[in-house]
Amino acid sequence: MDEITFELSTNTKQRDLLRWAMDCAYHVLTFYEEEYPNDKRPRAAIEAGGKWLNNEITVSEARSLAFKAHAAAREAKNEQAIFVARSAGHTAATVHVKTHAVHAANYALRVFDYSEKEKEKERIWQYERLLKIIKKTID
Numbered sequence: 001m002d003e004i005t006f007e008l009s010t011n012t013k014q015r016d017l018l019r020w021a022m023d024c025a026y027h028v029l030t031f032y033e034e035e036y037p038n039d040k041r042p043r044a045a046i047e048a049g050g051k052w053l054n055n056e057i058t059v060s061e062a063r064s065l066a067f068k069a070h071a072a073a074r075e076a077k078n079e080q081a082i083f084v085a086r087s088a089g090h091t092a093a094t095v096h097v098k099t100h101a102v103h104a105a106n107y108a109l110r111v112f113d114y115s116e117k118e119k120e121k122e123r124i125w126q127y128e129r130l131l132k133i134i135k136k137t138i139d
Contacts, residue, residue: 014094015053016137017101020130021091022049024108025084027125031111032084036076042088045069052095059096066092083110 025046032042048062066089073085087107093100112119
């Protein structure tokens with residue numbers, strides 16, 4: 001279970017995928033913020049999703065925050081922090097193109113490359129979270 005299929009992102013609503021991407025990125029954000037407590041770029045990118053959902057920012061503004069999170073990833077020295085920043089960047093990019101949500105989830109999963117057990121546990125959490133979000137939309 002290490003890749004979510006592309007079909008998931010093509011058959012699921014953008015708003016649901018964005019919420020899921022946000023949850024996945026938030027779930028690992030501490031790995032970045034513990035290493036770089038003064039760098040708020042990944043958090044701002046994740047928060048961009050919620051702001052867009054509330055019509056508080058434009059797609060262009062969200063994309064700008066995505067680029068900033070990716071810049072944070074390029075500057076980071078810690079591999080886990082890099083993956084978190086990439087996840088955050090793809091979360092904000094989901095505002096523009098919904099297929100970025102899959103990348104946000106997969107980068108969040110990479111934070112756990114050090115342990116197959118933890119990685120599997122995280123992937124199960126991701127799937128369960130997505131199902132919960134989709135079920136709320138259907139109900």
